[in-house]
Amino acid sequence: MFKSSPRRLLRRRAQVGMVSVLEARVLRASARNARLAFFLTLFAVGLLTATIIADRVHPILALFAGIAAGIVCGAAAWLLVRSWPILRLIWWWTPEILLSLTVVYGWTALATHTHSVVRFAILAVVVGVPAAIGPIRRRIIAWAWCLIVRHRLRVCFAEFIIANQSGTLPLILLARPTPVGERVWIYLRPGLSLSDLEARLDKIAVACHAISVIVERASQSTAAYLRVDIKRRDVLSADVGSPLVGLVDPDTPTIPRPVPDLPTALDLPDIDKAAVWGRPPRATGPSRTPPAPATSSPAATAVVTDVDDVTDWI
Numbered sequence: 001m002f003k004s005s006p007r008r009l010l011r012r013r014a015q016v017g018m019v020s021v022l023e024a025r026v027l028r029a030s031a032r033n034a035r036l037a038f039f040l041t042l043f044a045v046g047l048l049t050a051t052i053i054a055d056r057v058h059p060i061l062a063l064f065a066g067i068a069a070g071i072v073c074g075a076a077a078w079l080l081v082r083s084w085p086i087l088r089l090i091w092w093w094t095p096e097i098l099l100s101l102t103v104v105y106g107w108t109a110l111a112t113h114t115h116s117v118v119r120f121a122i123l124a125v126v127v128g129v130p131a132a133i134g135p136i137r138r139r140i141i142a143w144a145w146c147l148i149v150r151h152r153l154r155v156c157f158a159e160f161i162i163a164n165q166s167g168t169l170p171l172i173l174l175a176r177p178t179p180v181g182e183r184v185w186i187y188l189r190p191g192l193s194l195s196d197l198e199a200r201l202d203k204i205a206v207a208c209h210a211i212s213v214i215v216e217r218a219s220q221s222t223a224a225y226l227r228v229d230i231k232r233r234d235v236l237s238a239d240v241g242s243p244l245v246g247l248v249d250p251d252t253p254t255i256p257r258p259v260p261d262l263p264t265a266l267d268l269p270d271i272d273k274a275a276v277w278g279r280p281p282r283a284t285g286p287s288r289t290p291p292a293p294a295t296s297s298p299a300a301t302a303v304v305t306d307v308d309d310v311t312d313w314i
Contacts (some may be wrong), residue, residue, distance in 0.1 A: 027085070029168070034082035038074040046070030092154060092172065095147055142177035149182045149230055150175050152208045160203060161196060181210060181232035188224040197226070205230075 050059075050066030057065070090097070110119045130136045150172050157169045170192060173185040188194075197204070197215045205213045210230045218227035 030082055030085050034078045037081045038078040040074075041077040042067075042070035042074035044070075045073040088171070092150065139177075142182075145232070146175040146177055146182050146184075149184060149208055153184060153186070153204070153228065156200075156204050156207045160200060161192065178229070179235050181230040184228045184230070185218055186226050186228060188226060194223065194226060197228075204228075 046066040046069060048066070049069040050062045053065055054062040107119075110122060114122075130140055153172055154169065161169075168189045168191075170189055171187040173187060175182055175184040177183075194215065194217065201213045201215065205211065208230050210232045211234070212231045214229040214231070216227055216229075217223060217225070219225040
């Protein structure tokens with residue numbers, strides 16, 4: 001057996017204990033795209049610059065000037081594409097970063113320019129008033145859920161939603177509270193579609209701690225722009241006050257009205273069947289008599305007292 005060197009052991013331990021913020025597949029894709037962007041920008045900008053200034057200077061100088069301009073613009077394009085995964089990560093955490101900077105610099109400014117009693121009084125007002133007033137407290141909690149939902153959606157996309165070959169996840173845009181939960185707008189990258197999200201709505205609802213999730217297109221011109229409605233509570237089951245009650249004059253006199261006797265049951269044997277079908281009732285009389293027997297005389301005819309109505313069979 002080969003013994004591992006101390007340097008290799010330290011490197012292996014470092015790799016085991018290291019937590020990567022960006023996936024290796026994303027880093028490789030960004031590096032490949034950055035190289036392509038550099039060379040394309042170098043060629044396009046260099047050729048265009050050399051062609052423009054070739055009328056005023058020597059063609060050799062114009063060529064060198066075009067190469068210099070292409071290198072500068074290509075480096076800028078390479079930096080932008082290479083840092084795009086980090087910029088996207090910063091975009092995901094922009095509200096938290098701004099909130100943290102506001103708290104830190106605000107407290108530092110108060111500590112520099114005010115007394116400790118004034119600082120704690122301002123802190124008590126800033127924290128205590130929103131906590132004591134119900135509508136303000138509920139509004140702050142709703143916006144806090146918007147921040148949480150953006151990160152929960154990103155975790156869902158990274159865990160069980162198939163991304164494209166380069167590993168880029170959908171771009172999570174803005175989020176705002178709604179009466180039933182939150183609404184988030186997302187932009188899909190190549191490799192995902194609306195049907196992929198619809199097949200996993202139950203898992204997204206579990207990850208967002210919600211009752212249900214609805215995903216639909218937010219634009220009629222592109223299928224990549226989607227709207228995610230996260231339903232956290234059911235407002236239709238709550239008691240809602242109607243404004244129509246306040247429009248009734250309380251001094252309106254009440255007029256008693258007699259209540260007619262309503263039938264509680266029907267006695268079907270008392271109803272004539274002929275009256276129901278719209279036929280005149282049959283005459284009641286003695287029992288029907290049997291017809292007289294036929295004779296050899298053609299003039300003798302049988303007299304029938306009761307004949308079936310043809311309309312009974314129509």
